[in-house]
Amino acid sequence: MASLQWPSMEGSGQLGAQVSGAVAASPTGRNADRTRSEILAVASHEFADKGYAGARVDEIAAKTRTTKRMIYYYFGSKEQLYVAVLEHAYTGIRALEQQLDVEHLDPAQAIRRLAAVTFDHHEAHPDFIRLVSIENIHRAEHLARSELLAGLANPALDVLTRILDRGRAEGRFRADVDPVDVHILISGFCVFRTANRYTFNAIFQRDMLDPARRTHYRTMLGDVVLQYLTAR
Amino acid sequence: MASLQWPSMEGSGQLGAQVSGAVAASPTGRNADRTRSEILAVASHEFADKGYAGARVDEIAAKTRTTKRMIYYYFGSKEQLYVAVLEHAYTGIRALEQQLDVEHLDPAQAIRRLAAVTFDHHEAHPDFIRLVSIENIHRAEHLARSELLAGLANPALDVLTRILDRGRAEGRFRADVDPVDVHILISGFCVFRTANRYTFNAIFQRDMLDPARRTHYRTMLGDVVLQYLTAR
DNA sequence: GGGTGAACGTACTAGATAGTTACTTATACG
DNA sequence: CGTATAAGTAACTATCTAGTACGTTCACCC
Numbered sequence: 001m002a003s004l005q006w007p008s009m010e011g012s013g014q015l016g017a018q019v020s021g022a023v024a025a026s027p028t029g030r031n032a033d034r035t036r037s038e039i040l041a042v043a044s045h046e047f048a049d050k051g052y053a054g055a056r057v058d059e060i061a062a063k064t065r066t067t068k069r070m071i072y073y074y075f076g077s078k079e080q081l082y083v084a085v086l087e088h089a090y091t092g093i094r095a096l097e098q099q100l101d102v103e104h105l106d107p108a109q110a111i112r113r114l115a116a117v118t119f120d121h122h123e124a125h126p127d128f129i130r131l132v133s134i135e136n137i138h139r140a141e142h143l144a145r146s147e148l149l150a151g152l153a154n155p156a157l158d159v160l161t162r163i164l165d166r167g168r169a170e171g172r173f174r175a176d177v178d179p180v181d182v183h184i185l186i187s188g189f190c191v192f193r194t195a196n197r198y199t200f201n202a203i204f205q206r207d208m209l210d211p212a213r214r215t216h217y218r219t220m221l222g223d224v225v226l227q228y229l230t231a232r
Numbered sequence: 233m234a235s236l237q238w239p240s241m242e243g244s245g246q247l248g249a250q251v252s253g254a255v256a257a258s259p260t261g262r263n264a265d266r267t268r269s270e271i272l273a274v275a276s277h278e279f280a281d282k283g284y285a286g287a288r289v290d291e292i293a294a295k296t297r298t299t300k301r302m303i304y305y306y307f308g309s310k311e312q313l314y315v316a317v318l319e320h321a322y323t324g325i326r327a328l329e330q331q332l333d334v335e336h337l338d339p340a341q342a343i344r345r346l347a348a349v350t351f352d353h354h355e356a357h358p359d360f361i362r363l364v365s366i367e368n369i370h371r372a373e374h375l376a377r378s379e380l381l382a383g384l385a386n387p388a389l390d391v392l393t394r395i396l397d398r399g400r401a402e403g404r405f406r407a408d409v410d411p412v413d414v415h416i417l418i419s420g421f422c423v424f425r426t427a428n429r430y431t432f433n434a435i436f437q438r439d440m441l442d443p444a445r446r447t448h449y450r451t452m453l454g455d456v457v458l459q460y461l462t463a464r
Numbered sequence: 465g466g467g468t469g470a471a472c473g474t475a476c477t478a479g480a481t482a483g484t485t486a487c488t489t490a491t492a493c494g
Numbered sequence: 495c496g497t498a499t500a501a502g503t504a505a506c507t508a509t510c511t512a513g514t515a516c517g518t519t520c521a522c523c524c
Contacts, residue, residue, distance in 0.1 A: 262471050262472070
């Protein structure tokens, strides 16, 4: 019901805890790690679904196999729980991004691949995109205060920077493009497609996430980015 | 304090009502139109600021020169007030869009102009962008139910369609581009820049709305769209 | 100059909601 | 084996919040 949509560090669902190095969990009854991660998983989904103010601590507790007391036992307050959800979501996504390997491709193909992977990520993790939207409504006040997330650089940007450097060295890409700007171009397209799906559909009667149009938008994004990078 | 950031139909602030054809408002004391529009203006800002669940009816009332009773008198419920805010916001934006006149420009210049005007709109009406984000968190359930907004087509899309037709007729644009896709490209860039400003800044330490970078992003968008339309 | 209805204010209520207290049970460990 | 402590439950409370009951005032019209 409330499994996380990005790979969690502790396994999201049924009884998947069994944390690697730590204390072996007792098979029966109580299990701190499992309880904590189950609360986190349910809370992630609830906050993503209803927003911070719209989510209810009582309902999060009800969807867990434990009680509200445990939420306060492990997380202290609704706000701290929300921050934990944000941190968990961001670290999970970063772990995914770090896996992408495009060093062996030529610059143009590497850019297409990066754009496609980003595109797929956004489609595969709607809860994450929703959490980001929600956090922007709050002007990123929680994100800015989190010291866990403060220094956390974006691996996608590092990869992008290296691709651009190679492309420039080979004389295939323009010299004056900023990696962050390219990232904005890619993210803007992907985020808009998922985050604004509902109002867009209400007005234009077009579901941007219709599977029939998926490859069309995926290649369109690659085209747009490459054309920008290779323009005279 | 709470003036609307898009042109309202009734004048937002002090005592600007004095509705055109209707009954001349008494200069003193009570004035239905003024009260109603003042509630709407304050509510627009509050909902945009805090979201639907986060906004408080009591606080909206407090920031008005009238009382909570009047909110329920004119709008019925918190939800109906929110729908009224949405409808007011969308009709206001549409009225603005209808003004753009690019028929006298050649297709390429017209596209640049359309992109630039869209770009400016997003920057000038942050409350509208926030309301759209909030409505997307709610999966556009209110927008979809509003019969006022149901048939309301997007004038920007009509303009875009005509520009593309002219460009194709003159052999300057590719034949296989969909106006809605071009709209996605433009909107995606503009919406991302404003709506995701805060989390983006927290992670990349770059304010996408820094005035020093404004023209850079404005021309970048025009370049990207034109390159997409004119690619071999 | 008084009747009428729309516009408005005050004070209240029922229910929801974040957070707490008091108490119980399982588990690790000397 | 027994006890300290981590893990857990259920019931409670203070406060907040959407919505309402009821009374009052103003503008208008005859």
